[in-house]
Amino acid sequence: MKKLDNKELYNIVGGVKFSASLLSSIIKGANFVLELGRYVGTAIRRMRTGRLC
Numbered sequence: 652m653k654k655l656d657n658k659e660l661y662n663i664v665g666g667v668k669f670s671a672s673l674l675s676s677i678i679k680g681a682n683f684v685l686e687l688g689r690y691v692g693t694a695i696r697r698m699r700t701g702r703l704c
Contacts, residue, residue, distance in 0.1 A: 655663075697703055
């Protein structure tokens with residue numbers, strides 16, 4: 652196995668371009684949208700049936 656110098660290391664291209672923190676943020680955003688939909692749906696259903704607190 653050949654050792655690469657810094658110049659050769661900078662020329663390496665490929666791999667996944669997004670990090671785990673970006674993926675985590677996307678998942679948290681999707682969960683937030685789903686929870687928001689649940690809350691709005693529940694509020695609409697409760698207003699229709701007249702079961703408000």
